Structures are given as C-alpha cells and as structure tokens.
Amino acid sequence: MNMDVVEAVKLALRTLGANRLRAFLTMIGISIGIGAVIALLAIGSGVQQYINDQFTSSGTNLLGIVPGRIQRGPGGGQNTFAPSSxxxxxxxxxxxxxxxxxxxxxxxxxxxxxxxxxxxxxxxxxxxxxxxxxxxxxxxxxxxxxxxxxxxxxxxxxxxxxxxxxxxxxxxxxxxxxxxxxxxxxxxxxxxxxxxxxxxxxxxxxxxxxxxxxxxxxxxxxxxxxxxxxxxxxxxxxxxxxxxxxxxxxxxxxxxxxxxxxxxxxxxxDFSIISQTELLNTFGAVTSVLTLFLGAIAAISLLVGGIGIMNIMLVSVTERTREIGLRKAIGATPAAILGQFLIEAIVLSFIGGVFGIVLGVGIAFGVTRFVDFSAIVQPGAIILAVGFSVAVGLFFGIYPARRASKLNPIDALRFE
Amino acid sequence: MIEATVQSNRQATGLKNGKATPMPVIDVQDVTKIYKMGDIEVPALRGVTLQIYPGELVAIMGPSGSGKSTLMNILGCLDQPTSGTYKLDGVDVEKLNDNQLAEIRNRKIGFVFQSFNLLRRTSAIDNVEQPLIYAGVKARERHERARAALESVGLGNRLKHHSNELSGGQQQRVAIARALVTNPAIILADEPTGNLDSKSGAEIMCIFQRLNMEQGNTVIFVTHDPRIAAHTRRIIRISDGRIVGDEPVDDPVIACPDEPLPVM
Structure with missing residues (x-):
C-alpha cells in the first residue's frame, strides 16, 4: 500500500527539479553550513598536523630553558617574566x-x-x-x-x-x-x-x-x-x-x-623548562579548542540553513495543498504523504550537504594554497557532514511533513 | 487500436461485465451527516438510503447546499457518516481508520474532478501511474497499465506530454485514465465537464458512456447540470439532505458521434 523509498526519492527529485531555483536557493543555506564545517575541520586538522611537523622538524628530545615563568591556563601558555630573572x-x-x-x-x-x-x-x-x-x-x-x-x-x-x-x-x-x-x-x-x-x-x-x-x-x-x-x-x-x-x-x-x-x-x-611534548600538547589543546569553536560557529549557519528548509517546506505544503488532497483521494495514506515531504526535505538537505562538502574541501584547499600547510579532510568529517545534513533535513522537515499528512482531503481538494 | 484495448480491458473486467450481481456496489442505509460549527449543528444529510448496482450509470443531482457534495465525499470515502451504514463493494466503510480509508480509495474508487487535479510539470503517463504507486505496483507493470488506460481514453500518443501541454479536454481524459487505471469498483465524477467547452464536454461524456457500456464500469456523476444527467440511465435527486427523487432515464442522450472517437 505504501510508496517505497525509491519511488519517494524519485518523486522528490522530480518535485525539486520542477522548482529548481527555489530548491537551489534553499540548498545553498545547507551547503554553506556544511561547507563551513568541513573547511574549518579540514583547516584545523591541517594546522594540527603542521604544528606536529614543525615540532618534530626542529629537533627531537629537545628541552628549552627560558627565563621567567610560563603559566599554563586553559587557553595555553603565557609568558610572565619575573623582573629580575x-x-x-x-x-x-x-x-x-x-x-x-x-x-x-x-x-x-x-x-x-x-x-x-x-x-x-x-x-x-x-x-x-x-x-x-x-x-x-x-x-x-x-x-x-x-x-x-x-x-x-x-x-x-x-x-x-x-x-x-x-x-x-x-x-x-x-x-x-x-x-x-x-x-x-x-x-x-x-x-x-x-x-x-x-x-x-x-x-x-x-x-x-x-x-x-x-x-x-x-x-x-x-x-x-x-x-x-x-x-x-x-x-x-x-x-x-x-x-x-x-x-x-x-x-x-x-x-x-x-x-x-x-x-x-x-x-x-623564575625560569621555565619547556619540552616539545609539552608544547605540542599545549598547542594541540589550543587548536582543538579553536577548531571546535569555529566548528560550532559554522554549525550555527547549518542551523539557519535548516530553518530555511523548514520555511520552504512549509510554503511548499501550502502551495501544494490541492496536490496533497488529490494524492489522498487516489489512495495516499497519511504516512505516505508524511514520507513524501520528509524525503523531499532530506533529499534537499542531502544534495545541499554534498555540494557543501565540495565547497568546504574547495575552500579548505583554496585557503591553504596561500599558507605553508595543507588542509586535511578526514573521512570522518565527511561522514559526519553527510549525516548531519540528513539529520537537519529530517529534523526541520518533520513539522511541515506532519502538517501535510494531517490535511483533510476534502478541504485540501477544495483549496484554491 | 482503441477497439483492441477495449477488448483486452473487457476481459480484464469480465466479472463486472457479466450479469448484474444481486449485491449492490454501493449500499447506503439511513446515512446522516451533521457538521458542527462551534455550538451549532448543521445537518447536511438527514437519512439517505441508496443502492447502486454494478454497471450502472447514475447522476446524483441537486442544487448547491443540497448535500450532494457531502454525499459524494461519503461515497468517495473522503468523509465518514455521522450515523448509518455505508457498504462499498461489500466493505463496511464507516468503521475504517484513515489508513484503511486510503486503501479503499486507492482500490475501489476512481475520482474525476471538475478541475482535473493533475500534477503540474508531470507527464500524462506519470500522472496516471500515481495511484498505482500507492498500490505498490512495480514500475514496469505500472507503466503498461497506465499506457493501456491512456490508450483507452484516446491519448495513446500523448503519453509524455505534460499537463500544461494538453487542452482541457485532454487533461480531463488523463484524469479519467488515472481513475480507471486501478480498475476501481466505482468512478466518481464531480462535475467533470464543468470546466470544459461543450465540444470537449461531449467528448468526455462519450468516454464515460463507452466505459460504462463497453467495459461495464460503474460511473456516478455528481452534478447540478441536467444536460449531464440526461446522458445517464438513472437520476437520483437530492435536496435539503434527503433523496427526493430516483427515476430511470428512458432515453439517455448518446454523446458519442457515430464515427469512433478521434485518436489524439
């Protein structure tokens, strides 16, 4: 009785294809969000790798003694010189x-x-x-x-x-x-x-x-x-x-x-003894925090993109009220309508996510062309991004899809 | 070409084309429908009893506000009666939940609307395939059945045309094909010629008459237009939520010209 997923995805692609500009503009929101996350994670990983290389390239098993005291805080090292040290x-x-x-x-x-x-x-x-x-x-x-x-x-x-x-x-x-x-x-x-x-x-x-x-x-x-x-x-x-x-x-x-x-x-x-391992850990902590922080900021744009999807899906449900009524009349169950709109939202955000990955990888490598290190795109980050974009579509698609599935077919068919 | 299609369809629906079975396809017993508008109760149907047998060509007539739309919604399983019973093709409909109603609509009812209600930017054949998608029919079979349905309404060479590339009459033919494709027990047509010029309207009526006469489809028109009703063999009049008349049409108007329907 119910539509299978393949049919639903085909239908979603056709529906989105019928309104390409709108689908594209909605996807951009997700693409930018995912792109930003991917780019920042890739650059962050690149920086970390680079720092690692830097330390190992400047000699191994090295201890440095400097005057003054380096105080360690959560943000990393800070040099405070005692006046007479x-x-x-x-x-x-x-x-x-x-x-x-x-x-x-x-x-x-x-x-x-x-x-x-x-x-x-x-x-x-x-x-x-x-x-x-x-x-x-x-x-x-x-x-x-x-x-x-x-x-x-x-x-x-x-x-x-x-x-x-x-x-x-x-x-x-x-x-x-x-x-x-x-x-x-x-x-x-x-x-x-x-x-x-x-x-x-x-x-x-x-x-x-x-x-x-x-x-x-x-x-x-x-x-x-x-x-x-x-x-x-x-x-x-x-x-x-x-x-x-x-x-x-x-x-x-x-x-x-x-x-x-x-x-x-x-x-x-009144002096500090610094080992590479320690420095590495300190810098590692700093870059990790920084990467996470930037990633969180990027995730906000993903949230905004998700709200964009929800918005456009709500518009779409209203616009297609008659279509929903018709589908119900010819035998679509509430679950089939819910599935249709949900899959549409997911397909939208998934495609947006894929574009976002391309965008993010492009940005990461584009930016790092001008510096000494290269970005590292980890497979985990890509899987995370795709999963996240699907989740965004699912989360922000549920409300519009539920609204569509609950429409009364009689009212929907009469809707002008 | 049409003849061949009709022949095969007749075989497919051979059961319906046989002698009228004693069991009515629609059996409505004392159905009422009351809408609640806040505290006020508005009765739309005040006890309707009605049987329609397989192979009938019926018009339900009444002015607006008579309750005919409410009756159509109940017959079409889009709405459920407040009281009374409704059996469609032997199935008690008033006890069903939303999913079961959707399944009944899918299997037993073909809708044809005044405003066609085709999916935009979608080809004729894709439109006709939609009910089969919900029925879980596989793609290849879906395609074949949709093509056969379109051929039977004379649109065999318009399969890939999108709805906006078709005339009003052609669009309504696609809608009829969509209603037919699931082999439903009844076809419910709500003012099917209301948006068409008289020539296209006559062609549509011709198709309905052929489906009824040649393939034995049960067709129920819901209309306020006496000219449509004159094409049927039975007119049920409804007024103020009650059936006020139910008589056969002795000499129905034949919409089809002598020559066969032009293939488009």
Whole structure:
C-alpha cells in the first residue's frame, strides 16, 4: 500500500527539479553550513598536523630553558617574566656540567637588529648562538657555513642570514661574502640558512644568526648584561639522548637552577623548562579548542540553513495543498504523504550537504594554497557532514511533513 | 487500436461485465451527516438510503447546499457518516481508520474532478501511474497499465506530454485514465465537464458512456447540470439532505458521434 523509498526519492527529485531555483536557493543555506564545517575541520586538522611537523622538524628530545615563568591556563601558555630573572652563562655552564645523558646543548641570546645593505634595510630578529644550535634545532645553512667555534672565540662579526633577510637585502645578488650593517656595525655574510617557511610562530626565516659572544659583547652589550655584570641568555637548549632520559635531565636542571638562583622551597621557579611534548600538547589543546569553536560557529549557519528548509517546506505544503488532497483521494495514506515531504526535505538537505562538502574541501584547499600547510579532510568529517545534513533535513522537515499528512482531503481538494 | 484495448480491458473486467450481481456496489442505509460549527449543528444529510448496482450509470443531482457534495465525499470515502451504514463493494466503510480509508480509495474508487487535479510539470503517463504507486505496483507493470488506460481514453500518443501541454479536454481524459487505471469498483465524477467547452464536454461524456457500456464500469456523476444527467440511465435527486427523487432515464442522450472517437 505504501510508496517505497525509491519511488519517494524519485518523486522528490522530480518535485525539486520542477522548482529548481527555489530548491537551489534553499540548498545553498545547507551547503554553506556544511561547507563551513568541513573547511574549518579540514583547516584545523591541517594546522594540527603542521604544528606536529614543525615540532618534530626542529629537533627531537629537545628541552628549552627560558627565563621567567610560563603559566599554563586553559587557553595555553603565557609568558610572565619575573623582573629580575635571568639565565646567565654561568647557569648554562652549570646545567651542562651537572646533567648527564645530554647528547648536545646550545644557547642563544636573541634580540632585534636593524639590517642595512646599500640602500636596503630590514628589521629582523638576531640570534647570537653557539655552533651546536644548528644541530639541536635541526636547522642548517644551505650555502656557506653556520657559526663555528672560532667565530665565537674571536667574537667575529660574521652573520648567517635567514631566507627572508636574503630576499629583503639581496634580491638579485649572492649575499655570501658581502658586508651588511647590523645596528651600524659591519658584518660579513658567511652563510644562508635553509628556509623553514612561516608557521603559527610567524615567519621563521626572518632571522639572522651571529656568534653568541658577538651578540652579547658587541651587538647587544647593554641588553645582554645582568645586574651582576654577567652575560645573559635567552634560551638554553638541552638535547637528551633519548625520550626516556628527558625527565631526569629536566629535574636535574631545575635543581641546579633553583639553587643557583637562590630560590627557597616555597618560591616558584623564575625560569621555565619547556619540552616539545609539552608544547605540542599545549598547542594541540589550543587548536582543538579553536577548531571546535569555529566548528560550532559554522554549525550555527547549518542551523539557519535548516530553518530555511523548514520555511520552504512549509510554503511548499501550502502551495501544494490541492496536490496533497488529490494524492489522498487516489489512495495516499497519511504516512505516505508524511514520507513524501520528509524525503523531499532530506533529499534537499542531502544534495545541499554534498555540494557543501565540495565547497568546504574547495575552500579548505583554496585557503591553504596561500599558507605553508595543507588542509586535511578526514573521512570522518565527511561522514559526519553527510549525516548531519540528513539529520537537519529530517529534523526541520518533520513539522511541515506532519502538517501535510494531517490535511483533510476534502478541504485540501477544495483549496484554491 | 482503441477497439483492441477495449477488448483486452473487457476481459480484464469480465466479472463486472457479466450479469448484474444481486449485491449492490454501493449500499447506503439511513446515512446522516451533521457538521458542527462551534455550538451549532448543521445537518447536511438527514437519512439517505441508496443502492447502486454494478454497471450502472447514475447522476446524483441537486442544487448547491443540497448535500450532494457531502454525499459524494461519503461515497468517495473522503468523509465518514455521522450515523448509518455505508457498504462499498461489500466493505463496511464507516468503521475504517484513515489508513484503511486510503486503501479503499486507492482500490475501489476512481475520482474525476471538475478541475482535473493533475500534477503540474508531470507527464500524462506519470500522472496516471500515481495511484498505482500507492498500490505498490512495480514500475514496469505500472507503466503498461497506465499506457493501456491512456490508450483507452484516446491519448495513446500523448503519453509524455505534460499537463500544461494538453487542452482541457485532454487533461480531463488523463484524469479519467488515472481513475480507471486501478480498475476501481466505482468512478466518481464531480462535475467533470464543468470546466470544459461543450465540444470537449461531449467528448468526455462519450468516454464515460463507452466505459460504462463497453467495459461495464460503474460511473456516478455528481452534478447540478441536467444536460449531464440526461446522458445517464438513472437520476437520483437530492435536496435539503434527503433523496427526493430516483427515476430511470428512458432515453439517455448518446454523446458519442457515430464515427469512433478521434485518436489524439
């Protein structure tokens, strides 16, 4: 007695096809909603993957010690510098001497320098580094060489440029061997770093490296000096021999630094030890929350699309009152009428959802063409989107469909 | 070509075409219908008793407000009586629920309306197939039966035309085919020529007469138009909710011209 689903879907397609513009406009609402959800989830997944890659590409089993305290809140890390907290060269030496299972270690002092070459200028980050920096950060010079021990010993005025700096200052020349001025001091370019691209941390190539001693004693003399007169550091890097060795190194380094900084048992650390795993988790939490939040906003547009479907279905029920009356007269049961309108709404939102997936994937990959990472469309997100769009059609189609099924055939047939 | 179709249909409906069975296809006993308008009760039917036998060609006549529309709705199982009994083809109708009524309408009744009520933007054959969809008939058989029904009303070569591409007379023929296609016990036609010019109206009446005479279909017109009633063989007059006359038509007008119905 009742229409089967295949017939109902065919009928729905024909009915929707008879009013293409309206069906299309209604579908757009769903497409935008689903598209937005898909795009944001794909971009979110892409960002997460990218962050993962970034951390693993900047060296493994790495611990970083920075001055000040990073407070962890639900939103991620926040750097709060205690006013008198410094990491000094003495700290560095003591930590390196006091810890075991350290495969490599490095230190840097970082500030900002004004670069000039001929008429061009550029303001970028300058890091004074120890030679092993290149190793622990897994970052090498692609031409020339990196800072070496001899440069450090002689406080040499040599610089290794990041790719962005090269692009800014030497658009058409080979920078190797050229003289640039940093804060007015002449430096010889000895190398160019491989490009790391830009990340959530900004453009990683907008940087230049000089020997640590050069930075501390020539370039940033005043900044790089504690009140005790000792030279200070921005970061101490410790690379553990294995992941298992990391906690022990962290604990030992903490004890050494607390003692050196004369912290009482009740005082909080005035430095922070950051491990990649921790950073990864923190950033992961941030991006997850962000993705969820954006997804929720996108879902609101899906809700609006659903209301659009309900609206158009209600109009459709009124417009087709006579058709409903006729169908009842020729034998449609209330359930068949309910099914017809419900399936129409579901087909509408399903097609909208499929368009939305195409739209969302397009947007996700379109947007990520302009950045360094690519979107990741997870099969789960697609299944979720299709399921969600069908659910939207079902939810917002029920009320109009029930109204249609309850129409009295006599009144419906007489309806003008 | 029409003759051939008619022949096959006659075989299909051979039972109905046989001698009139003693059981009436419509058996209405003392049916009343009272509409409630707020606190006021408006009686539309005040006790109607009526039998119609298979193969009859009947007109139910009455002015507007006489209760003939109410009677038609009850006969068509679109509405149920307040009291009394109604047996359609042996089935007690007044006890049925909405789903059972839908099934009865689907199987036993073919409706033809004044305003055709075809589905817009839908081909003739798809329109005719609709009742079979609700009857659960498979696509291939549906198609064949719809084509046969359209051929029997002379629209064999208009199968794919959409309703808006057909004249009023042609649209009403599609509607008749739709009413026929389920092989119903009765065809209920509500002012079927009301929206047609006289020539198309005569063609439609001719089709009904042929269906009745050649295939033995029971056809019931509900009309206020004496010219339609004159084409039938029995006129039931209703006024003020009661049957006030029920007499045979001795010399019905024959709508069909001598030459066969033009194939369109």
């Amino acid at each position: 410094f990491l000094t060269m003495g700290d560095y030496r003591a930590v390196v001497a006091g810890t075991s299972n350290v495969e490599a270690h490095a230190a840097d002092f970082t500030s900002v320098g004004n670069f000039a070459y001929e008429s061009r200028t550029s303001q970028v980050q300058v890091s004074g580094v120890t030679p092993s920096f290149s190793r622990v950060r897994n970052w090498r010079a692609i031409s020339g060489r990196f800072v070496e021990e001899a440069d450090n010993n002689s406080r040499a005025r040599v610089v290794v440029l990041g790719q962005t700096v090269v692009n800014d200052l030497f658009p058409e020349e080979d920078p190797l061997g050229k003289q640039v001025k940093i804060n007015g001091l002449p430096f010889r370019v000895i190398g160019v770093m491989e490009s790391k691209g830009s990340s959530f941390l900004g453009d990683q190539d907008a940087i230049a490296f000089v020997p640590l001693s050069t930075a501390q004693e020539r370039l940033f003399q005043r900044q790089a000096q504690a009140r005790t007169g000792e030279r200070v550091l921005s970061t101490i890097y410790l690379q553990a021999t294995s992941d298992a060795a990391r906690p022990q190194i962290e604990a030992t380094a903490r004890d050494i630094l607390r003692e050196r900084h004369r912290l009482g048992p009740d005082d909080a650390d």
